[in-house]
Amino acid sequence: MATIKDVAATAGVSVGTVSKVLSGDPTVKPALQTRVRDAVTQLGYRPNLAARALRTNMVNVIGLVVPDISNPYFAQLAKAIETEAAVRDHMVMLANSHDDKPTEHRQIMALLDRTPRGIIVCAVSDEVSDRYVTDTAIVSVDRRLSDYSLISTDHAEGSAQIADHLFGLGHRRIAYIAGPQDTFVGRARLAGFQSRIDALRQRDPAVELTIHNGHFGYQSGEDIARTIFAAPAAQRVTAIAAANDQLAIGVLRCARDLQIEVPAQVSVTGFDDIDLASLVVPRLTSFQQPMDQLAKRSIAAIFDCKAGSADVLLQGTLMVRSSSGAAQI
Amino acid sequence: MATIKDVAATAGVSVGTVSKVLSGDPTVKPALQTRVRDAVTQLGYRPNLAARALRTNMVNVIGLVVPDISNPYFAQLAKAIETEAAVRDHMVMLANSHDDKPTEHRQIMALLDRTPRGIIVCAVSDEVSDRYVTDTAIVSVDRRLSDYSLISTDHAEGSAQIADHLFGLGHRRIAYIAGPQDTFVGRARLAGFQSRIDALRQRDPAVELTIHNGHFGYQSGEDIARTIFAAPAAQRVTAIAAANDQLAIGVLRCARDLQIEVPAQVSVTGFDDIDLASLVVPRLTSFQQPMDQLAKRSIAAIFDCKAGSADVLLQGTLMVRSSSGAAQI
């Protein structure tokens, strides 16, 4: 492989000059710039990134830690982040925490060793822990890591909009399947839903809300739905709001197994609007997270990292589809 | 950050000795080893990987290029590879080719610049192109890159098993929805299916096979199914074998929209056995790829890279579920 020395020799300049041309330093005379660029092309020179990293303590890499890349939500997020990083000429180093806090910590340490430009973490839980001693920018997306700044959708507002939607359709007996309460996301969505229902109770005191604790997975949704559907039809809830799409899809699956019509007998809503939400039958009403914005703002937060930058709260969009309909009187 | 020099000073040895201890050189006296390790712990020393990379031209990274990480199949593959890489203390650098050959090429070049231990490519297409000039090991998984060695499931055999399965259930009018024929996977699956059907025709000449060209996506399956289901019920195929699960799920979706019962009126099979296959309704009969094995063997191929190592063909498992049943007489 050609080195910067070879380029310098070919162009008849010093290595320092080559380096300056490569970094776009405008003080180099145009004539020399051309000679250097020609030599680069002629030799097929590619800078040694390890050498650059050793000098600058920085490498064009964004670290990304997610609980589980095979979860479609994280896969879509990872794709958006990779695409956005590519725009800035950075690659993404991916790590799974397997929903395990110690693993997450090890992965972050391993990433830090590689001196990336920054690390984006979708945290397992938001329990506060010591700050990492490093110059590397760390931000969290969707699920807060300790007290690092967070880029996220306004989960509470999204849940509130779903509550409004179901109330507006005439539903008065509503079940909410919550996500894990040791996660920011799980709590925020539940809180938003609950407080909006409380507010709506002013308009109609008949509103009843039952809350179930789930795990953000298909199976969890299916299991909980089975419990809910065990109630006699007359007393059963007419709407089930799930804390994410996978839970909701589990509910749909259970409803189908039990021959319960959606939305005729029960309305079902999700959250996140993963690709799959519009592919299931019936298509799932869900709250769409602005994935591209989450990715863009996370990457931006890393590049513009003034120490202790603020949280970013993004607004999503309620996607009304055929899984929710008017309550049966 | 503490450097190797600090460790050497603290332990009262030379940096060369520290380096040897860290790399597990057994010629260092146990007493010194202990002193060095104590110093490492005391200072919280983490080796500078960029410096190491500069010397060794190698970094503990595996590059992974997939067409689209938000495709559940690639997401599951990426997870398996990341997990397997972690076992060997390597991280994964992820890149999407967005199903575009020039982008794939750029991503591979960008990865090569980072001198990873090796690169695993799930290629956009297998058109032969020039070899990359590099010492970095390159292998392809599932979809061959040019003439690099390939780790894959025996797609032809899997398709043949599905053909047997449908034939055994009494199906004689069968449709096959093929994947793109400019991909190895698309061709191998179609060829396997077709040649087994041809063989079965010896046993019953009444077997009819119609072939449709699809794109490996949900929508493509739905669109093609709509065409297939447009035929009068009496002449319609009684079984549809799709080249992957997403196509098959699209078919299921269309069948439901048109109130066609699966498997009573038509049997449907997929290929890959992504997580979703067992979550749709009815659960999808599919051919399971041995993901963990694919990941293990890919990583192994990189580490054991004798120049020009052979292809690896792994056997999968037919998963019979409720989307396929006896043909209506």
Add this chain to the structure above:
DNA sequence: CTGAAAGCGCTTACAG
């Protein structure tokens, strides 16, 4: 068995 020293390929003050 251990240490001194060269050198990997860059970037960046600094001198001119």
Add this chain to the structure above:
DNA sequence: CTGAAAGCGCTTACAG
């Protein structure tokens, strides 16, 4: 505006 030179933190022959 350009070049000479130091130095980033390691690893690895080599000498002793």
